[in-house]
Amino acid sequence: SGVIDTGIGYANNVGNGTQSKVGGTDSILGVSNVGFSGKEDLGGGLSAIFNLQAGFNPTTGAQSASGQLFSRNALVGLDSPGGKLTVGKQWNFNDDWLVGSIFKGGYNSGAIFKFSEFDAVSEIYNNTVKYVSPTFSGFQGGAMLGFGEAAGSVRSGQVYNLAGRYQQGPLLLAASYDHEQDGNASLISNGSLYKLVTLGASYGFGALTARLGYAHSDISGPGVFQSIPSQSARKAYAVEAGLDYAFTPAFTGSADAIYRKNTTLANNSKVYRLLGIYSLSKRTSLIANIAHLNNAGGASESLVATNSTAIGGGYANQSQTAVALGIRHLF
C-alpha cells in the first residue's frame, strides 16, 4: 500500500529573495510513501504488528531522506488490551495526533512545522521505544523514548515525548511534550535542550470543523538536535486557527491562519492558507492550495526553500506566496 502526492507549483521570492519559480511539487498534503504493514493475531488479545514506509518524492523518484529506505516508519512490536509497544524508527505523537487533525498543511504548502523553531511538530525519531495506551472513556495517552546512542552518556542526543488526547463525539483535544537533548555535547551538563509543547482542539458542527492549535518552543542554545538546525537560545510560540467546510460530499475547503512569534528575537511571521480537496473517489483526490507568508521584525521563515542560508530558509522581512495544484492517490 502507499500514497502518491504530487503536482505542480509556483512560489515567488525564491532566488535572491525576489525571483519566482515554477516546478514540480511534492508533499502538498503529505509525503509520498510505499509501505508494508500488517498484524498477526497471537491469541488472547495479543497481536504482533509492523509498519515499514519508504518515503519518496515523485517529481524526481528520490528517497525523501537520503540513504534511508524506510524513512517514514520502520517499527515492529506488540499490540494488546493493555496498550501497544513498538520499537524502531517512529513518528512522534505530534504527528500522530495533532498534525493530521489540527494543524494540517503539507511540506510544500504552508505548515506550522516548517517554522524554524517548530520542526518537532512533525518529526520521526530514530532508535525509539513507543507505548500507546488503550482508550479509556475517550482518553488515550502515549510515551516514547529515543536513545541518543552516545557512548558515555545516556542523555546525550536522547529524545522523549509524552502525549495525550481525548475524543468525545465531535470534540478532539490533544497535547504533547517533546524533549530533545543536544547530541553533540560530550559532557551532557553542557548540552542544550529543545523543548516543544503543543496543544490542540477541534470541534465539528455538521459540515464545519473548527481547529485551534498552539505550540511553544524553548531552545536553550546551539546543539545537534534530531529535528531542528543549531540555533542560539530562543523562545517562540505559534498559534493556528483553521476551518474545514464540506461544501459537498466530494469537495472540502479549508482556511487557516498561523501566527508565529519569536519572543526572544522579537520577530514574527504570519501564514494564510486556503486548501481545496476534490475527491474523485475514496482513494483519489485533486488538490489546490495557496499559502501566503509574511515575515516581520527580521524574521526569515519560508514556505518553500529559497537560496537563502538564513535560519528558516527565507529572507528577512520578505513575504512569499506559494500555489500548488496536484493529485493524491492511495493504493
Next chain:
Amino acid sequence: SGVIDTGIGYANNVGNGTQSKVGGTDSILGVSNVGFSGKEDLGGGLSAIFNLQAGFNPTTGAQSASGQLFSRNALVGLDSPGGKLTVGKQWNFNDDWLVGSIFKGGYNSGAIFKFSEFDAVSEIYNNTVKYVSPTFSGFQGGAMLGFGEAAGSVRSGQVYNLAGRYQQGPLLLAASYDHEQDGNASLISNGSLYKLVTLGASYGFGALTARLGYAHSDISGPGVFQSIPSQSARKAYAVEAGLDYAFTPAFTGSADAIYRKNTTLANNSKVYRLLGIYSLSKRTSLIANIAHLNNAGGASESLVATNSTAIGGGYANQSQTAVALGIRHLF
C-alpha cells in the same frame, strides 16, 4: 511486479583502451526494476493511474540511479477517453514509442542511445507533466513538459517533448522531438540547447520484422542538460536498420547496423549487433548478444564504459567488441 535482466559479459579494449574485461552484466535488453502500478476505475470512463518503478543492478544490488528509489517511473494521473494526463518522473516518448519497437538494444549491449549525442533517445525526465492522446484511426500523439525549477527563469533547465505514432496492421511509424534547455545559465539568453529529432518505422512480414530508425542531434554549446554531458557545439545524425526473425515460436534472432556521423567534428562510428532471445516461457528468456563498435575520424564512442574520460567514454578510433549471455525474468 518487476523484471530482472542480468548475466555475464565480456568486452575488449576497456582498460587503457586495450585491456579486456569479464564480469557480471546488467541491462542486456533493459534495466531491471521492481515496481508498483495500478488503475482505479473512477466511473464515466475516468480512471486514476500510477506507476512506480525502482531500477536496480542485480550484479551488485545497487540502485540504478544513486539516491533514487523510483528512478524508472514515479507517475500518477488520470486516464480518460480524452487522453491520459500524468505528473512526476517520466520517460520521454522516444523511450515509450521508439526504443522498444524500432531502435532496440540495451545499456550494455550496443544501443543508439549510448552515443554521446543521442542520450535523449532513452531518457527519463524529472518534474514532468505528460499528455498522451487517445488513438484516432491508428494515430496517437503526445506532449510532455519538464520544469527546470530555476528561480527567476521558467526556461532554464526546461525540457519538452512532442511525439506521434501511427500503427496500422503490420506498419508502425513514430516520430519525436526533444528540446532540452541548459539548466546552468542564470540568464537564459546565454543558455545552450540540445535538440533531438527521431523518426522510426517498422514493418512485419510474417515472421520477419524490418526496422529503420533515424535520429538527428543538435547541441548548440556546453551546458547542464538532463540527458547529455556538457560538450561543445556540434551536430550529428545516426541511422539504425534492423531485422528480427522468429525462427521458431520460442527463438527470435535480430541483426542491427547503426551508423553515427558527427558532421561538425567529421567523425563517425558504426555498430553491428546480433541478438538471440530464446523464450523458456512468456516470463523467462535466455539472451545472447554480440556487438561490435568501430570508431573513425577521431570518434571515441564505447559500447561498455572504459577508463577513458573522453566524450563517449571510449578511446579515439578504437574499436570494441562486447558479448553478453544472460537471463531475463518477469515477475
Next chain:
Amino acid sequence: SGVIDTGIGYANNVGNGTQSKVGGTDSILGVSNVGFSGKEDLGGGLSAIFNLQAGFNPTTGAQSASGQLFSRNALVGLDSPGGKLTVGKQWNFNDDWLVGSIFKGGYNSGAIFKFSEFDAVSEIYNNTVKYVSPTFSGFQGGAMLGFGEAAGSVRSGQVYNLAGRYQQGPLLLAASYDHEQDGNASLISNGSLYKLVTLGASYGFGALTARLGYAHSDISGPGVFQSIPSQSARKAYAVEAGLDYAFTPAFTGSADAIYRKNTTLANNSKVYRLLGIYSLSKRTSLIANIAHLNNAGGASESLVATNSTAIGGGYANQSQTAVALGIRHLF
C-alpha cells in the same frame, strides 16, 4: 515477504574503550529485510527462480548497505533436477550452510564472522555465478565464482567458493572454502590472497542440539578484498562450540563459546554467548541475548563497534559485554 529484527541493547567499553552505550539494536539474530522471490514452473522439471532482498536497519530506516536497494540477494536463474544455476549478487555457502545451523549469532550479538579475519564466514559477493547440486544420499555440493571485473586481469578481485554439506537424520556436516583475490593489484602476480576454510557439524539428541564449528583464515598481505579490510599477512583460526536446548516447544535457549587465535600475531579472543528465543507464534519471537568478549595478547576485536580504529574495531586487551532484547517478526 520479509523479516524485522530489532530491539534495544547495551554495550560497555565502547567510547574510548571504557564508556558504555544504550540504544536501539538491529540484527540481533540477523539482518532485517524486505524482499520479493518466486519460482516459475517451466515444465520438464525446470523452473525459473529469483530472489531480491532489501536489507535495512529498523532503528533508523537506513539501507543496510549504502546505495544498495537489494543488498541481501539479487539473483535470478534456473532450477532443474541437475542443480540450480543462478547469477547476480549472492551469499556465499558459509552463510547458506554454516551460519544459520552451526555458527549462529547475529551482527550485534556476538558472532564468529565479526572477528577481523573471519568476515567471509558470512559474506554476500557481487557479480557471481553460483551452482548448487541436487542432494545425493544426503550430500549436496556447490560452487560459486565472483568476477573481479578488472580490465586486463581476470583474477584481480576474483572470488570463488566451494562447499559441501551432508545431512542424515540428526547429523549435519558442512565445509566450505572461500578464496578472495586482492582487487587492488593491477599486476595480479603482486596481489594478496584471503583464504578461508570452514568446517562444521551439528547433531540433534531430542530437544538438544550440539554444534561445533571451525574456521581457518590465511591472509597473505594487505589488499582490497570483498569481505575484510586491508591488513598485513596473518593466519588465524577460530573454534565455536554451542548447544541449543528446547526447554518447551516455545522456548529455546542456546549457549556458545568461541575461541579465536591469531597465530601470526600471537593474540587471542574469547566470546561467551547466551541466547533465549521465545516464540509467540511461528512468525513472531522475543529475543534476549548476552555476549561477553575477552581480548588477550594485544587482540582488539569487538562485539559492537567502538570508536577505536584498530583492526577488529575494539581496544587492545579490552573486554566487552553486550546485551540485547528484541523482537523478530516474519511477514
